[in-house]
Amino acid sequence: MVKLTIDGVPITAPKGTLVIEAARQAGIMIPHFCYHPKLKWDANCRMCLVEIERVPKLQTSCSTPVAEGMVVRTATTAVTQAHKSVLEFILANHPLDCPVCDQGGRCDLQDFSHEYTPTTSRFIEVKRIFPKEYFSALIETQMNRCVQCLRCVRYCDEVMDVKALAPAGRGTMTEIKHFTHHELDCEFCGGCVQICPVGAITSRLSMYEYRPWMLKRADTICTYCGDGCQITIQTKENKLIEVNTAHGAGRNNGDLCARGFFGYHASTHPDRLQHPLVRRNGELVQATWEEALGFVAETCIRLKMEHGAEAFAGLIASRCTNEDLYVFQKFMRLAIGTNRIDSSARYGQINGVRALRRVQGTHRWAVTFEDIVAADALLLVGTNITETNPITGLKVKEAVKKRTATLLTVDALVPAVGTISNIANLAAHHFPVHPDRFGHVVLGLIKAVVEDGLVDQALAHRAPAYVQAIGDAVQALSWPALESATGTTSGALREAARIFARAARGVVLVGQGVLRSPGGYGLTTNLLDLLLLTGQHGRPGCGLAPLAEENNDQGAVEMGTVAEYLPGPCDLNDPTARERIAGLWKEELPKGPGRTLTETLEEARTGKVKAMFVVGENPVGSLPHAARAKDALAQLELLVCQELFLTETAALAHVVLPACSYAEKDGSFTNTEGLVQPVRRAIEPIGESRPDWEILSALSVLMGYPIEYGDAKEILKEIRSLIPGYGLLGAGPNPPRPDEAVVSRYLREGYAEDLANRYAATQPTEKRTGHFTLLVTQSLFHSGKFSTRSTGLLEIQNTGVLGLNPADAARLGVTDGDRVRVSNTLGELTAPIKLLERIPEGLAVFPEHFDEEARRLLGVSTDPQTRVPYCKSAQVVIEKL
């Protein structure tokens, strides 16, 4: 610690702290434009000049680290004079259009001008006017207002790693430009808009519709991916105006992605359901809540009398709040009396949770975002993290760029510079393999660990049989076979294994590419084996992190809305857990079995299930046509949907009940790292819509089984009585430690049951010439189907565009924007193409958000253990149209 004095106040600060930071912590504000705590100092604006004793000239406090005995003065005549000069120079060119500038009222330049400058200027020259190249749809630049602090340029490079912006020109004529022609094409994270101290870069979405002082704020959680970023929704007269986030707030620490920053308009889309709909004479017609709920309750009671409780099933989207999920499963279990519940966590998240529970006895990560940043070696498997979990991606970028971690990536995409960042570009070792061969790379890594003597000695002593069994399994694999399957060399695999095994802190991140594709559960378990073998498992700051796709995937599992778990999660058949929960609910739990999504649909098709409650989930729109979800749901005698929009599933329903979106309700979301964060209401419910839990609660009353709560907080209180400590406790998550008893059991016998399966290098299906692998994946600019209702995101991406490698495209004789026909035995689609160098040859990538056509091409297979439906890839032929 260093002692210094700022303005007569004695301060102690850690060594290396900048004077501006030390002063801020002591409550002394030094004016600045170019300094930002997230960025490396640049000292180009000269606004933060201070006087330091025994230093002859004024110093920029943003670039001067504190020193022992330093005496700093921030308010002397010389400093004030310097502030005046700097501002006079800036205002020589800055237009006085504050009244029409969206930043007016929260502008640094405005504030400092009020504080430090005289009201007149000595400049009589004409102000500079930059010619404008184009008007942007989302990020509007007004370069005349720029103060050339370069914060946006540095943010885009240092934090986002996109490098879309650069300064052009010299002196006062410096202008922020981007590299592409015409319109800006980047990640659209909105970081430049948020970080601009003046109004030079503003958002176009709500341009001129507000003034900062009119806005009402609500700190809530973004609903677009599992990262759980804190966002502040700003509203004016019940209208969504903008979203931003504060530096230091939430897990995202002031960063957002395009979805978070520009995607907020989805909640107030004009297509939102405003009234309950009831099917009369085959048509869905508007009804009152009383009619709709009365009809549902009556029919439920009748069907229960006729067919029993086992004829009911429930499906809920894991985009709902924990409160909704909890009340849903309680409603299904008690008011209806069935365990046939599943949620969209079944699409992949369950693979990660099941593997974690099996090996280490936890259902959450044993690591946090901070551990990712602090890691020495990071292994990313099957995740294009920038596009699926952008903010977790930023933690990886921070670890690599600022903390010099070594990044190992296994993914289908190849390193290439593009308009959006690509995590493979930062990797020390990148293994670009075909998406169904990620497992081979992992097997290669484990083989290298075993053969090169990198196995943790403590583990070898603790579980010799386990090490031996895995050793034998990988010895059976031959290097040439692995090399030919992965297209890499054994040397590279050995080098990567050595880096990972020798790292002090190793973290493995697993993404959709693994969790949502065949063999996902086994591969996730293999990765835990890799952690165990290298001794990274169980060490603080090390562990496996399966990335959740939906914002509350983790909460859906913990609230017991999946077939195999009760709230907790506790196993459905665990007698002690059943007894405890029954005691708290003061009611016997139903004895019937749980049924997963695909099993439920199958039972609906055969007529075993007669009635279904579907909350926010859209199986018809998410599963491929091959899953025949539509046929199954059409068989039902009662289909009740609680929805925001009239989706494909809701269109089949007998009753559609309008539900509130995340912006209109209170509750909590559990993010991918297991942090429960509060969701707060920003606007009043649209139309007659009600929160999901309230609808279920009202139904339960009508059915004579009241499950009533005053508000969302009461539900969380009840959840807390079931799961001790559930809720936000402190600023960050408190990750669970692996349960040593479970780890020991796994090392003793648990590993053996499917060892042969997991360690078999299945010969991948040989690629037939002329065939492409079609991957239907998440895009950076959308999340599920909800975001396709958001005007801002539709500006960036509004149709399904097939991504192709330029070499493939050249072979097909097509170029950017041409339409192609994609077909296989199941169906065909036509789509425009876009050439992307990050897509390897032989692969075609299509966004899942616009997949009405593409779903026809996909087959569906089910995981034998976790019953996860895998339906994200297909073999196709592509022809020029």
Next chain:
Amino acid sequence: MAKSLKSWLKTITFYEILVGMKATLKHLLHYKPITLQYPHEKRTLPDSYRGMLALLRYDDGTEKCVGCDLCEAACPSRVIKVVSAEVPGEPTKRYAKEYYMDMTRCLFCGLCVDACPVDALGMTREYEWAVYDKRQLYLNKQQLLAIGDRSFPVREKKLELQHLNVAFFNVAFKHLPPKEG
């Protein structure tokens, strides 16, 4: 004795009342009545009279208001409501799409006029705004502009050096409808 006589005399002549009424009686003799026969006669207004509010135009007929909402912020009794937006066909140019004044609440303090950065608001010398229906005092932009037109026939010249709202490539700009007329 003499004292009591004096007081007796004062009592019977109502002397105290005469003293009290002295000023009144003086006025009765010296001053003319000041009541104006209002609809027929009108007072001369002082130069700084703050009457009905109005929106003004430049000499070329364009509205001065840029929709900055500062008048709304300055108003102590929440008279003003501005709905600002981009000018159709002229991206990045701000204007007041709608502008309302609820004159039933106005104090005529003139803070909005002071706050206006472009002198788009003026206080006229109109005061004859009695209406039978209060709702007629809820004025919209057109009404306010009309008041300005009739009260301020001499208009300010528009600044010549204006920031042009044009771009080299006006591509892909589909948010705003084309300029009307």
